[in-house]
Amino acid sequence: MVGFGTFAQFLAKTMINRGHTLRATSRTDYTQLSKDMGVSFVSDVGALLQEDNDVIMICTSILSFSTVLGSMPLHLLRLPVLFVDVLSVKEHPRDILLKVLPERADILCTHPMFGPESGKYGWKDLNFMYERVRIRGKETCSSFLQIFEMEGCRMLEMSCTNHDSLAAKSQFITHVIGRTLSEMEIESTPIDTKGFETLVQLRKNTEKNSYDLFNGLYKHNKFAKQELKNIELALEKVKQKLQKNDEE
Amino acid sequence: MVGFGTFAQFLAKTMINRGHTLRATSRTDYTQLSKDMGVSFVSDVGALLQEDNDVIMICTSILSFSTVLGSMPLHLLRLPVLFVDVLSVKEHPRDILLKVLPERADILCTHPMFGPESGKYGWKDLNFMYERVRIRGKETCSSFLQIFEMEGCRMLEMSCTNHDSLAAKSQFITHVIGRTLSEMEIESTPIDTKGFETLVQLRKNTEKNSYDLFNGLYKHNKFAKQELKNIELALEKVKQKLQKNDEE
Ligand SMILES: NC(=O)c1ccc[n+]([C@@H]2O[C@H](COP(=O)([O-])OP(=O)(O)OC[C@H]3O[C@@H](n4cnc5c(N)ncnc54)[C@H](OP(=O)(O)O)[C@@H]3O)[C@@H](O)[C@H]2O)c1
Ligand SMILES: NC(=O)c1ccc[n+]([C@@H]2O[C@H](COP(=O)([O-])OP(=O)(O)OC[C@H]3O[C@@H](n4cnc5c(N)ncnc54)[C@H](OP(=O)(O)O)[C@@H]3O)[C@@H](O)[C@H]2O)c1
Numbered sequence: 001m002v003g004f005g006t007f008a009q010f011l012a013k014t015m016i017n018r019g020h021t022l023r024a025t026s027r028t029d030y031t032q033l034s035k036d037m038g039v040s041f042v043s044d045v046g047a048l049l050q051e052d053n054d055v056i057m058i059c060t061s062i063l064s065f066s067t068v069l070g071s072m073p074l075h076l077l078r079l080p081v082l083f084v085d086v087l088s089v090k091e092h093p094r095d096i097l098l099k100v101l102p103e104r105a106d107i108l109c110t111h112p113m114f115g116p117e118s119g120k121y122g123w124k125d126l127n128f129m130y131e132r133v134r135i136r137g138k139e140t141c142s143s144f145l146q147i148f149e150m151e152g153c154r155m156l157e158m159s160c161t162n163h164d165s166l167a168a169k170s171q172f173i174t175h176v177i178g179r180t181l182s183e184m185e186i187e188s189t190p191i192d193t194k195g196f197e198t199l200v201q202l203r204k205n206t207e208k209n210s211y212d213l214f215n216g217l218y219k220h221n222k223f224a225k226q227e228l229k230n231i232e233l234a235l236e237k238v239k240q241k242l243q244k245n246d247e248e
Numbered sequence: 249m250v251g252f253g254t255f256a257q258f259l260a261k262t263m264i265n266r267g268h269t270l271r272a273t274s275r276t277d278y279t280q281l282s283k284d285m286g287v288s289f290v291s292d293v294g295a296l297l298q299e300d301n302d303v304i305m306i307c308t309s310i311l312s313f314s315t316v317l318g319s320m321p322l323h324l325l326r327l328p329v330l331f332v333d334v335l336s337v338k339e340h341p342r343d344i345l346l347k348v349l350p351e352r353a354d355i356l357c358t359h360p361m362f363g364p365e366s367g368k369y370g371w372k373d374l375n376f377m378y379e380r381v382r383i384r385g386k387e388t389c390s391s392f393l394q395i396f397e398m399e400g401c402r403m404l405e406m407s408c409t410n411h412d413s414l415a416a417k418s419q420f421i422t423h424v425i426g427r428t429l430s431e432m433e434i435e436s437t438p439i440d441t442k443g444f445e446t447l448v449q450l451r452k453n454t455e456k457n458s459y460d461l462f463n464g465l466y467k468h469n470k471f472a473k474q475e476l477k478n479i480e481l482a483l484e485k486v487k488q489k490l491q492k493n494d495e496e
Contacts, residue, residue, distance in 0.1 A: 111439075118442040127439050156438055166437040170444040173434065176486060177425060177447065183482035186421065189414040190404055191359075191375050194366040195453060196418040198446045199425065205443060218490045228487060234431035235483060238424060239476060242466045 002045065002068065003060030004030045006210075007086065010116045011059070012039055014123070015147060023048055046073040053078070054140050058085040058093070062216025065093055069100050079104040082140045086110055088171065088213060090160035092220040094133055107133040108141055109160050112148065113171070117205050124152035131160050168223035175214050176231055178206025250293065250316065251308030252278045254458075255334065258364045259307070260287055262371070263395060271296055294321040301326070302388050306333040306341070310464025313341055317348050327352040330388045334358055336419065336461060338408035340468035342381055355381040356389055357408050360396065361419070365453050372400035379408050416471035423462050424479055426454025 001008050004026035012022055022039040024030065025048045034041035042048045049056070049072065060068045065087060083105050085093040090109050097107045112119075113127035128148045135141045149155055181203040188200050206214075218224045249256050252274035260270055270287040272278065273296045282289035290296045297304070297320065308316045313335060331353055333341040338357050345355045360367075361375035376396045383389045397403055406414075429451040436448050454462075466472045 113439050113441050127441075129439050158438070163439065166439050169434070170437045170439065171441050173429075173432075174441060174443040174447055176483075177429075178443070179486045180479065180482045181421075181425075183485050184421075184478055186417070189418045190406070191361050191377050191411065191414050191418065193361050193375075193419050193422060195422040195426070195450055198450060199422055202443055202446060215490065215493050219494050228490070230432055231428065232483065232487070234428045235424075235480065237431050238427045239480070242463065242476070245463050246467050 001025070001039075001057045001059050002048070002072075003058060003064075004028075004034065004039075004041070005059065005061070007115060008057075008059035009033070009037070010119065011057075011086070011112070012037060014151065018147065018150070020147070023051055023053070045071075046076050049073065049076045050078060053081055055082045055084055055144055058083065058087075061210065061212045062087050062089055062092065062220050063212050066096055069096055074100065074102065077102065077105065080106065080137055082106045082108060082135075082137060082144065084108045084110055084144060086112060088167070088217055089221040090129075090131070090163045090167075091222065094131070094160045098133065104136075106135050106137050106141065108135065108144065109133050111163060111167070112153070115209070117208060122151065123148065126153055127156055128153035129156045129158060129163050131158065131163070133160070164221045165223050167217075168221050168227045172217050172221065172224050172227055173231065174202070175206060175209070175217060176228060178202045179214060182207055249273070249287075249305045249307055250296070250320075251306060251312075252276075252282065252287075252289070253307065253309070255363060256305075256307035257281070257285070258367065259305075259334070259360070260285060262399065266395065266398070268395070271299055271301070293319075294324050297321065297324045298326060301329055303330045303332055303392055306331065306335075309458065309460040310335050310337055310340065310468050311460050314344055317344055322348065322350065325350065325353065328354065328385055330354040330356060330383075330385060330392065332356045332358055332392060334360060336415070336465055337469045338377075338379070338411040338415075339470065342379070342408045346381065354383050354385050354389065356383065356392065357381050359411060359415070360401070363457070365456060370399065371396065374401055375404055376401035377404045377406060377411050379406065379411070381408070412469045413471050415465075416469050416475045420465050420469065420472050420475055421479065422450070423454060423457070423465055424476060426450050427462060430455055 001024040004024040016022060016038050023042055024034055024039050025042050025045045031041045083097055083101060087093045088111055090111060094109050110130040119126060181199055186203055249272040252272040264286050271290055272282055272287050273290050273293045279289045331345055331349060335341045336359060338359060342357050358378040367374060429447055434451055
């Protein structure tokens, strides 16, 4: 695992429980935390690439993905190997991986559509999107996907482009609403309706994600800008309708 | 009950089950539906006022409340009697009831903070707000409140002003977000996150309420305008922050 932040640790916990061997590297030194989890931490990414890895999972933030990939000493890579990324946008890592990786490195782009909150009690029935971008080592790829299949995820094979288009219309909108409620500092009142309770929960869950993640969803999904416009337009229409009726 | 629409019928179902005797009148003829429920329907509001009622519950829309009260032949009223309203805004009906009702009519302003969706499986732990605006017949008032107490509602006594201020910051915001999502026509995708699923549900629940209700929440709650501005401002800030980071 390259990048061992919140989400990588969350994935690692289940993978370790299922008997997989994990090595991790990250900008921050997670030596102690990794040890406690049963993951070996390697500070130097070059040293990690030289190990006998079946899979190299990139779990860095969307914003740093390009820099992290660019600074990897890829000539040290032991081939063949399968590169997997778990970024919440998909065209962006696909393009970069195709550009920088040697031909003999396979590429699987994935998006586990859940996190430490929604996956707190297991991954059953949660969505796992993936595209086999460049796969020659079919077995390694299948074994990797099986990790999620066996946890009961709904496996969804689709193109990175299709993912980005759908995710802008669903996940990105959710984050925009969550960040807006956060900006408003909405709080429980003594007279909450059930609907409002779900919004307070949405605010809380959104704030648990890093701002980098939200920023990445916007910056590196080409469909996001239009969705942000759509939200603004829709709110404007709702307002105008209210004001028009108010004048009558 | 004066006004026998969706919400009045929803309340009536439980009250009838608990053995109360109900009479209803409404703009629309609900004779058959009332009969099926065990409620006697009286087309003429004057005839209803002349009956021996303990309580007269006003369940009309917020927008029509003033008109409906204004067109009641209040000289036919049998006094003393307790007027209760269930509107989702509270200063507005309080002011009108105090203005038009005779001195010997008591006034209890209430807002059951739930409806056919959230109260589908009972009213337990759901919020019931009320203010004893003018109560001399303490027993009748207590008996009425007991209907909700016995169903397990969280009884919240507070001023109508306090209610409107809190409801603008919670319920009204929820309706604005719900109507905005509705305007955008958001739909489930194959890759929904849990957070997005709650927004799709919010859209659906919002659309189950009449537009009149939403309109009333805005028009007759003096705190609502500011909250609408707050939502706009918050969304604008979220947008500017994204755009600023995008330029960097
Ligand atoms: N959270 C979720 O629910 C979720 C769900 C699905 C997919 N994802 C994806 O998983 C990835 C990780 O997400 P996250 O929740 O852990 O938070 P994040 O803020 O998106 O990413 C944090 C990770 O990025 C690394 N990083 C950030 N800036 C860096 C830089 N300039 N140079 C090198 N490394 C840098 C961090 O390293 P250090 O920790 O060493 O500082 C950490 O490993 C993201 O791509 C996200 O889109 C997240
Ligand atoms: N729905 C909820 O979850 C909920 C929860 C708490 C409180 N409330 C409050 O309960 C009241 C009723 O709500 P609702 O959900 O049933 O929908 P609504 O659209 O707010 O009100 C419908 C009721 O208003 C009557 N009405 C509308 N326009 C009228 C007019 N011009 N003249 C006479 N009567 C008119 C309707 O009569 P006809 O049916 O005869 O046409 C019907 O009884 C509202 O004040 C609302 O704020 C609703």
